[in-house]
Every structure is written in C-alpha cells, then in structure tokens.
Amino acid sequence: PVSCGVVGTAAPVVATAEGDDGRWFRQLAVPQGLVDDLVEEALVWCSQHGLVVGEKNHPRSGKAPGVGLLHAPFALLPMSFPKVYWEQALELAPLFNELVHRVSLDGDFLQQTLARTKEVDPFTRRLLDIHSKMMELNKKEDIQLGLTRSDYMVDGATDKLLQVELNTISTSSNGLACGVSELHRNLIRHHERELGLDPASVVGNTAITQHAEALATAWAEYNNQSAVVLVVVQAEERYMYDQYWITVALREMYGVTTIRKTMAEIEAEGDLRPDGTLVINGRPVAVVYFRAGYSPADYPSEAEWRARLLIERSSAIKCPSIAHHLVGTKKIQQELAKEKVLERFLDNKSDIENVRKCFAGLWSLENDNIVNSAIESPELFVLKPQREGGGNNIYGDNLRETLIRLRKDGSNEIAAYILMQRIFPPASPSYLVREGTFVRDNVVSEFGIFGAYLRNKDKVIINDQCGYLLRTKAASLNEGGVVAGYAFLNSIFLT
Numbered sequence: 089p090v091s092c093g094v095v096g097t098a099a100p101v102v103a104t105a106e107g108d109d110g111r112w113f114r115q116l117a118v119p120q121g122l123v124d125d126l127v128e129e130a131l132v133w134c135s136q137h138g139l140v141v142g143e144k145n146h147p148r149s150g151k152a153p154g155v156g157l158l159h160a161p162f163a164l165l166p167m168s169f170p171k172v173y174w175e176q177a178l179e180l181a182p183l184f185n186e187l188v189h190r191v192s193l194d195g196d197f198l199q200q201t202l203a204r205t206k207e208v209d210p211f212t213r214r215l216l217d218i219h220s221k222m223m224e225l226n227k228k229e230d231i232q233l234g235l236t237r238s239d240y241m242v243d244g245a246t247d248k249l250l251q252v253e254l255n256t257i258s259t260s261s262n263g264l265a266c267g268v269s270e271l272h273r274n275l276i277r278h279h280e281r282e283l284g285l286d287p288a289s290v291v292g293n294t295a296i297t298q299h300a301e302a303l304a305t306a307w308a309e310y311n312n313q314s315a316v317v318l319v320v321v322q323a324e325e326r327y328m329y330d331q332y333w334i335t336v337a338l339r340e341m342y343g344v345t346t347i348r349k350t351m352a353e354i355e356a357e358g359d360l361r362p363d364g365t366l367v368i369n370g371r372p373v374a375v376v377y378f379r380a381g382y383s384p385a386d387y388p389s390e391a392e393w394r395a396r397l398l399i400e401r402s403s404a405i406k407c408p409s410i411a412h413h414l415v416g417t418k419k420i421q422q423e424l425a426k427e428k429v430l431e432r433f434l435d436n437k438s439d440i441e442n443v444r445k446c447f448a449g450l451w452s453l454e455n456d457n458i459v460n461s462a463i464e465s466p467e468l469f470v471l472k473p474q475r476e477g478g479g480n481n482i483y484g485d486n487l488r489e490t491l492i493r494l495r496k497d498g499s500n501e502i503a504a505y506i507l508m509q510r511i512f513p514p515a516s517p518s519y520l521v522r523e524g525t526f527v528r529d530n531v532v533s534e535f536g537i538f539g540a541y542l543r544n545k546d547k548v549i550i551n552d553q554c555g556y557l558l559r560t561k562a563a564s565l566n567e568g569g570v571v572a573g574y575a576f577l578n579s580i581f582l583t
C-alpha cells in the first residue's frame with residue numbers, strides 16, 4: 089500500500105483497488121451453472137415488476153410512460169454487508185437530518201461559506217440570490233420537509249465508514265432500490281437450496297412507503313384537502329419509473345393527488361394567490377417535491393429561474409427549500425468538516441463525535457499543502473465542483489492538470505471546487521446485469537441511507553431513516569451513479 093504525506097489529516101493509506109480484498113463485502117456466491125438461469129429469471133422479474141428505466145436510444149422513452157422500457161441495471165444477487173456499518177449509518181440518519189435543518193436556519197453561514205463560490209459559479213450564485221431574496225423578505229418556512237440521503241463508502245485501508253456526500257435534493261432511486269431487494273429475495277426464494285441463504289435475510293427496503301408517508305404527512309400538515317403535491321420533473325426523464333413508485337404509492341396509500349410539471353410549465357401555469365398559495369392551473373399546491381432543479385441543465389432559460397423563485401415565495405412546503413438545497417452543496421460539506429463548525433449546529437457531544445467520525449478528508453483549494461499533495465498524488469483525491477447528479481467530478485491526471493492550471497492562473501476559480509480524500513472501498517467479484525446481458529467484474533459499492541425530516545414550527549413530526557440504496561460499480565471506475573450510467577442497483581444481506 090502507498091501512503092502519502094497528506095498534511096493536516098491522518099495520511100490515507102491506499103488499499104489497492106485491484107484483486108479480491110472484499111473481505112466482508114461479497115456478492116452471494118452462485119454456482120457457475122446457475123448464472124444463466126438466474127439472469128433470465130431476473131430479467132423476466134424486472135419486466136413484470138416495473139424495475140425499469142427509459143431506454144436511452146428510444147426517442148420518446150423520456151417523454152411518455154410505457155414507451156421504450158429497459159430493465160434497470162442491477163447486480164445479480166445481494167451483497168453481504170456487515171451489520172456494524174448498517175447500524176452506524178442508521179444511527180447517523182436522524183443526526184444528519186437535524187444537522188441539515190439547523191444549518192438551513194443559519195442564512196448568514198450559508199451566504200458567507202458560499203460567498204467566494206458565488207463569484208465564480210453562476211449556478212450557485214443564482215441559488216444564493218433566491219436564498220438572499222427570501223432572507224430580505226424574512227420568509228419563514230413553518231413546515232419543512234427534507235428527503236435526504238447520506239452516501240457512504242467503507243475505506244478499505246482503515247475499515248471506516250466514510251461519508252461520500254449528503255444529498256438534500258432529488259434523492260432518487262428510492263423507488264427502484266425497493267425493487268432490487270424484492271428481485272433478490274425472489275431469486276433466492278426459488279433457489280434457496282443452491283444459494284443457501286434465507287430470502288428473509290435480504291434487507292427489505294422501506295424507501296417507497298416511507299417517502300410516500302413523509303410526503304402524505306407533509307400534505308396533511310398543510311391542511312388543504314383540495315391541494316396537490318407538485319412533482320418538479322425534467323422534460324426528458326428516463327428515470328420516471330423510479331419517481332412513479334413514490335407518487336403512485338402516495339395516491340394508493342393516502343389518496344393524495346400529484347401533478348408532474350417541468351419548471352417551464354410551472355412558470356407558464358403557476359400563480360401566487362394573495363395569501364401566498366401556489367396554484368397551478370387553479371389547483372392549490374401543498375408540497376413541491378423537487379425531482380429536478382438540482383443542475384444548471386434544469387434552468388435553460390430565465391423562465392425556470394422565475395419558476396424556482398415563484399415556488400420559494402409561496403406558502404407551499406418545499407422539499408427541499410432553497411436553504412435545505414444549499415446545505416447539500418459540496419462546499420458546505422467541506423466547511424462542516426472544519427474544526428469546531430459542527431459545534432455551532434449540534435448540541436450533544438457524542439452526536440458531534442459520531443458525525444465527525446464519518447467525515448473523510450475534505451479541503452478547500454486555499455490549502456497549499458493539500459493542493460501540493462494532490463498534484464503529487466492525484467489518485468488519492470477527488471476534485472469536486474458544486475454539482476449534483478453524478479458524472480461531475482475530476483480525477484487522476486485531469487485533477488492534477490486542473491490544479492496546476494488554477495494555481496498558474498491564480499484565479500479565484502478555486503472557490504468553485506473542493507478537494508476530497510479518495511476512498512478505496514474493498515473490491516470483490518460480482519455479476520452485473522445491464523441491457524439484457526451480464527458481466528463479471530471486480531466491484532466496489534456505495535451505501536446510502538435515505539432520511540425523512542418533517543417539522544412544523546417547533547414540532548418535529550418525522551426524523552427517521554427511510555430506506556437504503558446500495559450502488560455497485562466496477563472498481564476500475566472513478567465516477568459513480570446509476571442515472572449517470574456507471575453504477576448498478578444492489579441490495580444487502582447483513583453479516
């Protein structure tokens with residue numbers, strides 16, 4: 089293993105990503121002769137149970153449901169996952185929910201921390217402008233709904249569970265994640281003897297029911313029986329089936345109506361009543377559930393920014409509010425990792441310790457020692473812009489060249505990025521299925537716990553974990569993400 093003289097934090101000793109050092113993280117073993125049958129059964133199951141995405145080559149698969157379907161990418165069988173990490177992540181969920189809420193209340197902290205980024209990153213600036221307008225209006229959000237997801241990787245060198253990021257907007261795969269654990273249970277049930285695992289060992293996923301419950305409870309808090317839940321979506325959405333799992337459950341379990349609108353449609357069809365009610369074509373909106381709006385691509389014109397401002401100014405419950413959205417930026421993640429900052433937002437010492445324990449190395453580019461280390465050993469770091477949705481990070485030689493360019497230019501563009509310690513999870517062989525065929529590859533996994541936080545003034549109505557997401561990808565890949573096209577949906581059985 090290579091250690092690097094990274095100053096200012098425990099030197100991350102790098103475990104090799106090659107070879108099978110999976111230790112406790114292993115796909116359930118499957119007799120070689122059974123693989124083809126399992127793949128065929130799994131593909132049939134996906135088709136019959138809506139574990140599907142829109143097929144990217146089909147012209148209308150992102151426009152109309154039921155058109156151009158393809159099974160979602162999945163790992164053939166579940167991954168063993170040590171109970172100790174599962175329990176640690178569960179315990180952290182309500183702490184991160186509370187942290188997000190507390191930080192979202194400190195408008196000055198958000199504005200100051202992002203002030204440098206604002207100068208060089210137009211997207212973050214537009215979000216901050218809406219946030220500062222709300223501060224000028226002294227806009228209070230009595231009812232707050234946060235549907236978060238905290239993503240982790242186990243660092244192979246230290247066996248520590250380290251947070252990759254905290255998502256506060258459009259946390260997705262909450263629908264499909266449930267499907268893949270059902271798929272695995274089904275396969276194991278039909279081959280229990282050959283696979284030697286009790287199907288009940290596959291950890292059930294409560295993400296659909298708990299997200300629906302949180303949205304329905306927020307809708308009830310708004311207390312207008314004729315109001316709807318507005319789902320903000322992209323015009324082209326091949327992940328719509330993940331979203332429909334939540335909105336269909338909302339209707340079937342709670343009788344709550346949802347409407348799907350793009351930001352452009354909201355600008356064209358939306359209005360504010362004098363009492364602040366947001367109406368879309370005359371229908372009052374209780375909750376705005378953002379499944380878009382997290383990326384510059386979601387704001388192709390000023391119309392979309394006007395829609396975001398209209399929503400923010402309204403009395404609708406925003407999931408998330410602009411403040412909650414900003415808390416989820418990578419810059420804030422990096423700031424919260426600085427000494428003594430958590431103490432500003434959390435009271436309980438052991439809570440603070442538990443949160444801090446899962447932080448990986450996180451630095452701004454003003455830290456010359458770290459930038460030098462990263463130029464010297466770029467493979468030990470990840471360079472991150474303030475972007476969400478997967479596929480945005482910079483690695484390896486590109487990371488080194490970017491840092492050298494930024495240093496040479498002496499530009500304040502450095503404030504658009506953060507540097508993060510690269511985490512090397514233990515790798516192990518696994519069968520992965522995409523577009524009807526399987527490959528066997530050495531893989532690493534990223535484990536996310538969804539969180540739901542609902543508060544009405546001082547009353548905390550929900551503060552809980554609400555299901556999980558395991559994403560598995562080839563160990564040779566830098567980037568991750570299912571929508572971004574790198575990772576496969578997976579499930580776990582505890583060991």
Ligand SMILES: Nc1ncnc2c1ncn2[C@@H]1O[C@H](COP(=O)(O)OP(=O)(O)O)[C@@H](O)[C@H]1O
Nearest residue numbers: 253470475476477478508509510511567568569
């Ligand atoms: N510190 C890290 N170490 C290893 N891989 C990382 C790290 N940070 C991000 N990644 C990889 O990049 C992917 C995207 O990074 P992330 O910070 O989650 O950005 P996004 O908000 O776009 O999802 C992650 O899913 C993971 O696969």
Ligand SMILES: N[C@H](CCC(=O)N[C@@H](CS)C(=O)NCCC(=O)O)C(=O)O
Nearest residue numbers: 258259260261327379476477569570571
């Ligand atoms: N199309 C949008 C996708 C929204 C989206 O990319 N969300 C990010 C956090 S911002 C995320 O949670 N990604 C987990 C699944 C993955 O790995 O791709 C939607 O369906 O809402």
Ligand SMILES: [Mg+2]
Nearest residue numbers: 239253477478
């Ligand atoms: Mg991510």
